[in-house]
Amino acid sequence: MSPDSPLDERALRARDWAGTQLSLSAASRFAPASADASFRRYFRIEDQGASWVLMDAPPEREDCAPFIRIGQLLLDAGLNAPRVLAQDLAQGFLLLSDLGRQTYLQAFTEDNAQALMDDAIAALIRWQLASRAEVLPEYDEALLRRELSLFPDWYVARHLQRELSLAQREALRGVEDLLVASALAQPRVYVHRDYMPRNLMPATPNPGILDFQDAVYGPITYDLASLMRDAFWSWPEARIERWLALYQQQARAAGLPIAPEPEFRRAFDWMGLQRHLKVIGIFARICYRDGKPHYLADVPRFIRYVRSVAVRYPQLAPLLGLFDELGLVAAA
Incomplete structure (x- = not known):
């Protein structure tokens, strides 16, 4: 070889x-x-x-x-x-x-996006229906809070070189308490944890699923939030609304415990917000710990995500104020 x-x-x-396993030729x-x-x-x-x-x-x-x-x-x-x-x-x-050479992220076009995402939603529901307790690690309060700590520890302290005041720390902690309580109150299913277009591949059957080794047993909206509020691709809000409605309709028909609106939408939004804060911290950690700075280029997408959610819920106003004080105002 x-x-x-x-x-x-x-x-x-x-x-x-690999050559030994497959008995391959030198060519x-x-x-x-x-x-x-x-x-x-x-x-x-x-x-x-x-x-x-x-x-x-x-x-x-x-x-x-x-x-x-x-x-x-x-x-x-x-x-x-x-x-x-x-x-x-x-x-x-x-x-x-080998599932192929293209991910959803690379393959998306205006013509195929609907079909690809429809298949991703159907596959997610099958994954959730297969769930059994005590098979995967619990997505518990300790893990949720460890993830949330990445934002102040790596992005604020390391990247921004800022120290939060006592009032700012208390404001952030109050929002974290709301997000953790919402996550723990949701029905629990298998959670891929990175169910996003970069880890899905157009394939037969569709989609091929990658990067699942960190899967846990946790909140039912987590993978849906990962799919809709992607780290590397932003969808028009009208499309997200259609896909959320499709998921809810199909998941309920399949027997999954889907909450009624607006409870489901708030759980989805707040679960996504927990993930947004985590990913901002992870991208800073990857830069400074692992020497991969290019991930920071996608942080503005997550700042927009955070602000778009926080502005809709009065309970999250302290987070919006903290972002204002830190100068985290992403350009349109």
């Missing part, structure tokens, strides 16, 4: 391991496929018209076991996740079926 570009020592080991192609915000990276292997994906997850940094276990849960639910064809957990290598 010959690489298309020079490979580091670990990539060479991964290439040789097979092995090239980077993608990387993500963690320490995982992916290579695509091609030989005689067939292709596979190799996940490289350094075991001192990443644990492959959740990926294997949760991937099987998705497959058991009738969804399209990569199949594990071979594994070496000691080295951190997984050989996977």
Whole structure:
């Protein structure tokens, strides 16, 4: 197997391991496929018209076991996740079926967006219907609060170089209490945690689902908020309203415990807000801890998300005031 570009020592080991698993010829192609915000990276292997994906997850940094276990849960639910064809957990290598080269994020057009999102909503409902308690880790109060702490710790303190006053800390804590209480009050289902266009692929059956290793058992609106309020793509509000109505109609018909309006909409909005604050903090952490600054370019999208939600609920006025005081006013 010959690489298309020079490979580091670990990539060479991964290439040789994959070649042994598949009994490939020297003419097979092995090239980077993608990387993500963690320490995982992916290579695509091609030989005689067939292709596979190799996940490289350094075991001192990443644990492959959740990926294997949760991937099987998705497959058991009738969804399209990569199949594990071979594994070496000691080295951190997984050989996977190849779901394709394009994500939803890359594939979206005006003509196909409706069909792709309809399929994503249907798949989400199937995932939620498969839920069972005590299978996945709980999305509990401790985890919700750890995620919320990323915003003041990494974005405010590290990126903005600002120290919140006592009044500002109390205002933020009050909003966090509201968001956590709302999340914990929701019906609980399997939660992918990054169910967004970057992790969905046009495939047969559609969609192919990626990056699910952090799945938990938690609030029913979380994955829907991830899908509608994406980190890298913003939808017109009219489309979001149509898709929210479609989800509610189909989820209720399937027997999921969907609250009536406006309770459902508030739960959705506040769950999204918890995620928005978390992601702002994560993007700052990825920049300063992991040396990947390009994620910060998408923070203005999340500032807009936060402000658009906070302005609709009087209870969230302290958060809007805090953003004003911090100068977090995203351009239109």
